[in-house]
Amino acid sequence: MKIFKIKETLVEDGIALADARDLKVISDVRDDGTHPYGFSPAEIIGNALGSCLLINAQRIAKKMRMNFSDLSVDLQVYRQEDPPKVVKIEYTIHIKTDGSEEQLEKLFDYTSKYSTTYNTLKDSVEIVGKIQKIEIENIKERE
Structure with missing residues (x-):
């Protein structure tokens, strides 16, 4: 541990x-x-999830030999007032890639499956995510 x-x-x-x-x-x-x-504490929670998802997306894409250039995560964190609590996080992973739809689905699934922050939050916060592929041609292979 x-x-x-x-x-x-x-x-x-x-x-x-x-x-x-x-x-x-x-x-x-x-x-x-x-x-x-x-950042407020609620923003820090969102930042932690976004950072963790980016770490995993990079690592997994490289293992899958999936060429990509730009990678980002947009998040919306919903905090209720009484009692104060983060109740929902929505996120979209944006990736420029020439990878197949099958690769993209695997990348999305594994990115959350192996995320420390996602796994920590998922039982107490509703988390809704998606991945958006940005098509590009002739991506240089990452070294």
Whole structure:
């Protein structure tokens, strides 16, 4: 089992500094509901899912020898107010590829199947995803 250690410290009103592996990230922890300094906690959840999906999509596409150029994920995170909770996340993976529809379906399925964040959230948050293929010709093979 892998263990991740993170320390989050309030450095001034509304701003926290997260430290993991000697890397630092500013977190917006304003208690008035505005977040001018950085991502809100709900956005951080969406960011974690998007990052995890991108990691897996790259890795799986390479294993499938699927040529691609651009890869992105658009997410919408739905947060209810009472009690405050993320209740739904919708996402679309966008990929420019000359891969087949069968490859695209496998890529989409495996991307969530092997996502740490997706698997962590799926039993408590409704997650709806899709993949959008952007057709291009003559993609250079990735080395």
